Structures are given as structure tokens and as C-alpha cells.
Amino acid sequence: MRVRSGRTVRDLRRENRTAVLQRLYFDGPLSRFSLGPATGLSSGSISNVVAELVAEGLVEEAGSVDSAGGRPRTLLRVSQHSACMIGVDIGETRVRVELFDLALTELARVEMPLTANGPRRVDRYDVSVVVGHVRDGVEQVVRQAGVDPARLLGVGVGVPGIVARTPEDGAVVHGQTIGWNAVPLERLLRDSARLPPSVPYFIDNGAKTLGQAEMWFGAGRGAHNAVVVLFGSGVGACVVTDDLRSGRAVEWGHLTVRVRGRRCRCGALGCLEAYAGAEALLERWAEAGGRPPAGADEEAALTAMLAAAYPDPGAGPGAEPDATALAVLEETAEYLGAGFSDLINLFQPERILVGGWAGLQLGARFLDSVRAYATSYALSHPATRVRVELGTLGPDAVTVGAAILPLADFFARGGRRGRPDTEEPAPAWQAALRQRTAP
Numbered sequence: 001m002r003v004r005s006g007r008t009v010r011d012l013r014r015e016n017r018t019a020v021l022q023r024l025y026f027d028g029p030l031s032r033f034s035l036g037p038a039t040g041l042s043s044g045s046i047s048n049v050v051a052e053l054v055a056e057g058l059v060e061e062a063g064s065v066d067s068a069g070g071r072p073r074t075l076l077r078v079s080q081h082s083a084c085m086i087g088v089d090i091g092e093t094r095v096r097v098e099l100f101d102l103a104l105t106e107l108a109r110v111e112m113p114l115t116a117n118g119p120r121r122v123d124r125y126d127v128s129v130v131v132g133h134v135r136d137g138v139e140q141v142v143r144q145a146g147v148d149p150a151r152l153l154g155v156g157v158g159v160p161g162i163v164a165r166t167p168e169d170g171a172v173v174h175g176q177t178i179g180w181n182a183v184p185l186e187r188l189l190r191d192s193a194r195l196p197p198s199v200p201y202f203i204d205n206g207a208k209t210l211g212q213a214e215m216w217f218g219a220g221r222g223a224h225n226a227v228v229v230l231f232g233s234g235v236g237a238c239v240v241t242d243d244l245r246s247g248r249a250v251e252w253g254h255l256t257v258r259v260r261g262r263r264c265r266c267g268a269l270g271c272l273e274a275y276a277g278a279e280a281l282l283e284r285w286a287e288a289g290g291r292p293p294a295g296a297d298e299e300a301a302l303t304a305m306l307a308a309a310y311p312d313p314g315a316g317p318g319a320e321p322d323a324t325a326l327a328v329l330e331e332t333a334e335y336l337g338a339g340f341s342d343l344i345n346l347f348q349p350e351r352i353l354v355g356g357w358a359g360l361q362l363g364a365r366f367l368d369s370v371r372a373y374a375t376s377y378a379l380s381h382p383a384t385r386v387r388v389e390l391g392t393l394g395p396d397a398v399t400v401g402a403a404i405l406p407l408a409d410f411f412a413r414g415g416r417r418g419r420p421d422t423e424e425p426a427p428a429w430q431a432a433l434r435q436r437t438a439p
Contacts, residue, residue, distance in 0.1 A: 013049075016041055017414030020049045021058070021078065025102075025411070026216075029062040029075035050076060057082050058415050078102055083410070083417075084147055087403030088134055088157040089206065089396070092233030092279070093298055095130060097137030098399045099145050102407070104217070108141035113297075125178040127188070135192045152199045153417065154406025158206035158398045159185065160234065162251070171203035177234055177265040177273070198417070202405035205249035206230055209401030210355050210391070211238030212247060216404060218393040219353050226351040227343045228391065230398070231359030233298055234265065234277040235339075239347050253277065257338055275335040278302050278358040281328065290324045299357055305329070310365055333366045337373020344378040344386055355391030356398075363390045 019039040024030060030038065035046050053059035060079040064072040080103035089096040092114075099108045112133040114124040134157065142149055161175025170186030186201050211228035214220040220228065225241045229252070240247035253273035254266055261270030262280065274280050282292050282301050290308075292301045308322035309329050340352055352374075354363045363370075367390065375383045393400060410417070 014414035014416070016045055016049050017053065018411055020046065020053065021411055021415050024059060024076055025078045029077040031065060031073035031075055033067070033073055035076075053415060056415070080105065083153050084145075084151055085153045085403045085406045086138055086141065086155040087209075087399035087401070087405075088137065088155065089209075089398040089402060090130055090134070090157065090159045091206070091398065092160070095133040095137060096396065096399050097134065097141055098396075098403065099141040099147065100400075100403045104400060104403070107147065108144035110137040110140045110144075112137060125175070125180065127180065127183055127185075131185070131188045131192055134189060135194075139194060149195050149199060152195065152406075153410045154200040154202055155189075155193075155195070156209065156402035156405035157185070157189070157201065157203045158209035158402040159203060160206055160236070162249075163204050170201070173203070176267070200406065200409070202402075202409065204402075204405060205236065205238070206398050206402075207236035207238045208247050208249040209405065210398050211240050211249075211401070212404050212408070213393055213397045213401035214353050214355060214391050215240050215247070217400070218397065219389055219391050220351060223350045225347070225349050226353060227347055227349045228353045228355060229343075229359060231354060231356040231362065232277070233279040233358070234273045237343065239349070252339065252343065255339065255342055257335055272335060272339045276332055276339065281305070281332055281358075284332075285325055285328045288324050288328055290322070290328070302358060302361055306361060306365055329362075329366060330369065332362075333369040334373045336370045337375075338377050340370060340374035340388065341377035341383070344374060344382050348382040349386055352386060352388045353391045354389070355393070355395075357395035360390060360395055 019041060020035060023035060023038045027038065032043070032046050032050060035041070036043055039046070041049070050059060058079060059076050062075045062077040064074050067073045080101045082102060084099060084101045084107065087098050087100065094114055095112045097110045098106055100106055114130070138155060159173050159175065160178055161173050161180060164172045164174065166172055169184035173180050173183045173185045175183070186203050189201055207228065207230035210230045214228050215223070215226065220226045220240065228238045228240065228247070230236045235253035236249065237252035238247040238249050254264065254268065254271045256270045257272045257275065258270040262274040263269055264271035264274035265279070266273070275284070278298050282298065282305065285305055286292055290305070293304050296304065305325050309325035311319035311321060343349065343352060354360070354367065367388065371388045374388060391397060
């Protein structure tokens, strides 16, 4: 049955279920009485939806609260053990796989390093190796937690690069900086995984998954719009215009900050990533005469650089800052500030949030300098309205955001599992107009 707006009765029921689930998830426990004003639904609709969700095991009672002059009101919450989801971060240095319940409690975790086997660093991103890591990691976390794979809402995967979609292959990854040219990652994962066919995959840009996590649960909560920056070996960003909607990934790291400048991993000259990404930052330190620790991975090398530039005050009077490391870091702060000014001028966000393992390390040291440079380069009106802060979900937030992808889809479908229901027939006028325009 259809209603005048073009939505079906099924659509309205799904939207009602979505509204109740989201309010209970983000604001619960709540009583049926409180759900009315929180969702805008009538008491009858609330009763019907809650009865369905309780019967399905998605919602459970969580005690009671006194009411004004009446019987105590039963509190309701989403049952955290009713389902689970997997988040995968295909990062610059490792593949991380985590299994979560609905409350985002970590149930199991596996990490597998990505190492270069040949003369070029890009070799570590061999597609077959990465797919194998994801496949094995998913199997391991499911086995470790003793979870029935049928309980999975899906597997979310954060990747470096642009994600497009085709009817044949699903998500296709264009990761120029890692040598991926139209990699049909979703099809490859489906073909290699040993999960039930009903378990969907959700693949998106890693900065976008980080943005989703910070807006839902971190430093972005309450903001109407924000830019979330992912800062690791390279840099990326996600523009979010609503805390409950998915953001839009932008290739911020490949804005030109210096004409005919350093060559970036993408092959172009003068990209921000060629100056501000952790990989480029360490290269610049070495070129300036610094001594990154031999054999250390990027995270350890960046920690050493920061320790050299900003020695521990308790180390004694002889612990002088390494002038070379300090100069490179101060220059990097200016490049980042210039990059932030572009984000401010283009999107005029309420907040810019810095995350990623490198962003959190660097931001703790010189975020004040980055803010000052950003303000000096940006237009004054939007610059005075933006807050530049560190993310609050830690260096592993990409996996949290990736796990949110199947959770968000679950909510959008009103808590229904599996594939979407078969669509109802289109109204007669649509068929008539298609016949008029048919060749």
C-alpha cells in the first residue's frame, strides 16, 4: 500500500523502527513515554514498534524509573548482545580487524603488519596479500570470540583511496598512492571469505570511517558540520554535515601547497601529503641531516623524532632540542595550517578534528601552532567560528568507524537483517510515462 508522499506503508514502518532504534541507541535507556517526544511518533506507534523490537530480541528492558503520580515507567535499551559487526582498517602499516557487539565493546582483535618485500614501498599493498590478511583476520576474530557468523550485521572496511561502486563488482578502490587501480575489493573479499552469503560488506574511505566514528561517539558529537582529518603515513579528510549521516571523503592530502614542490606518493608535485604525511615528514628529517632510527617502523620513527625535537623536561639541563627535527616539525605545522585554512575557506566547518596515529602524536605537540597558522591563512569570518581539536577516540578509531558502516545500514533498514525487502510495484503513472519516453 502506498501513501500520498510516494512512500509505502512499509517505508513508514521502517522509518518508525529506525527512529526508535536510533533514539534508544544514542540516548537510552528511555521509557515508552519519553520515546514519543524524542521521535515525534504517537504513543500507539511507539507501542507497536517497541513490541516488535522486543519480540525480535533487539530491545530489552533496563529497569524502571518513577513517574509523576503514576506507576513506575519501564526503561528500554538496545540489546548489545543481539548482534555484532566487524571493522577492518587497511592502513599504511598494518591491517587491523576488530569484532564488536552492538555497544561497540571489543570482543576480539587481530593485527597483521604490511611490510615491503621488494625495492618499492608500494609492494606491501599487494592486493592478494591484503585480501588474504582481511580474510584471515575476519575468520580469526570470529573464532576467538566464539561468535556465530550468522549474528554478523556485516563487515565494514576502511581503505586508502577513492571508493567507487559498480553493479558487477560492488566497491572498487582507486588507491593511487598505494598502486591500486580500480581494485574490485568487495568482489575479491566475497570470493575469498568463508562467511555466510547473507553477511554484507561495506567498503569506504578510511577518513570517512574515522569521521563517522568521531561524529557519532567522539569529539564531533553535537556539531552540525565538521571536517575530520585522518593523519597517518598520508593525510585525508572527511566532510560531515550531520552527526547521524555519512560524510563525504575528500582527497585533501592532494591539494597543491607548493607549485613545483616535492613529489608526492601519488606522482604529482607539491601535494600537502608530500610535506605533512608521516612518511614524507620522516624523509624530510633525514634529508635535512636528521637520523631516524634504523630499522624502525614509521610509528616508532615518528615517536623518536618528536622525542628529539621536544625532549622530556625531566631529562636534565643537557637535553637540548634537536634543532633539525624541530625546524622540520615547525615547517610542517605551517603546511598543515595552510591546509586547514583551505578546509576552513571551502567548507566553513564548526570543528576540525584531527585523528589517526600520526595526527594524535603530532597534535599533542604543536596543535596550537597549526591553529595559529590556519587562522592567519584563512578568511577571518569562518576562521573565528571554527574549533580545531584532537579526536577523542584514539589511534584505532578507523576500525570503530568501519564497524559503524554495517550498524548504520542496520538502523536505516529499521533493524532488519539481510538483503532489503523486494520493492513494491511502482504506481501506474510511472509506467505510463516510461512508455511515452521509450524509443
